[in-house]
Amino acid sequence: MHIIWTIIIGFIVGLVAKFLMPGKDRGGFILTTILGIIGAVVGTYVGSALGWYQEGEGAGFIASVLGAMIVLFLARMLAKR
Known part of the structure; x- marks a missing residue:
């Protein structure tokens, strides 16, 4: 059930x-x-690096939306090349 929930939240964050x-x-x-x-995943990593989240905390x-925006920006930059 955890995987299904992750996919649903991932879709919403991506949208x-x-x-x-x-x-x-x-x-x-x-x-x-x-x-x-x-x-x-990117949001968790950056948030942990900035001290927003403890280790193991999602x-x-x-x-998550900010992390997805970073990934989307990088994907657009790579697609232009």
Whole structure:
């Protein structure tokens, strides 16, 4: 059940990140979900580095969206090359 919940939250985070960073993006449901899940991982790592989260504690929704926006920005930069 934990994996299903992670996928659902990842999809929601990916949608919010794509909404906040308008532009032309390729990808559908799967890529949006992967973007959100990777964003949550990036948000957890950055939040831990900044002292927002303790070790083993997951990122919150806002940090996950910020992480997804970072991943989306980097993906767009790599796609332009």
